[in-house]
Amino acid sequence: xxxxxxxxxxxFPGGAPLHLHLPHVVDPQAAACCYVEALELAGAPAALxxxxxxxxxQAQPVAAPxxxxxxxxxxxxxxxxxxxxxxxxxxxxxxxxxxGWQRRCGPMPLAxxxxxxxxxxxx
Numbered sequence: 001x002x003x004x005x006x007x008x009x010x011x012f013p014g015g016a017p018l019h020l021h022l023p024h025v026v027d028p029q030a031a032a033c034c035y036v037e038a039l040e041l042a043g044a045p046a047a048l049x050x051x052x053x054x055x056x057x058q059a060q061p062v063a064a065p066x067x068x069x070x071x072x073x074x075x076x077x078x079x080x081x082x083x084x085x086x087x088x089x090x091x092x093x094x095x096x097x098x099x100g101w102q103r104r105c106g107p108m109p110l111a112x113x114x115x116x117x118x119x120x121x122x123x
């Protein structure tokens with residue numbers, strides 16, 4: 001696996017959490033672009049995981065987040081169908097020399113994450 005980011009999906013149709021390593025997509029701006037593309041393909045919050053897998057065929061499954069030793073960022077997406085904002089995101093970054101993962105942002109609605117990291121979408 002190449003350096004990249006880990007994207008964990010919780011609460012989506014299909015049951016158990018799914019962890020996917022995405023090479024070369026690291027920072028929040030790049031991740032936000034992936035999520036926008038996945039949402040456009042998905043058409044509904046519950047289908048975000050399906051859209052993500054379609055638009056990121058190079059994503060590689062990982063059994064558990066701790067096993068992805070090449071990830072520089074970790075993203076956790078939760079599908080919360082009973083909430084007004086059905087998709088929630090958290091992000092962590094591995095800073096060199098800091099001894100572990102540091103929260104970058106969240107938990108927050110996915111829409112707020114997209115607004116923060118892709119403000120041009122509002123135009």
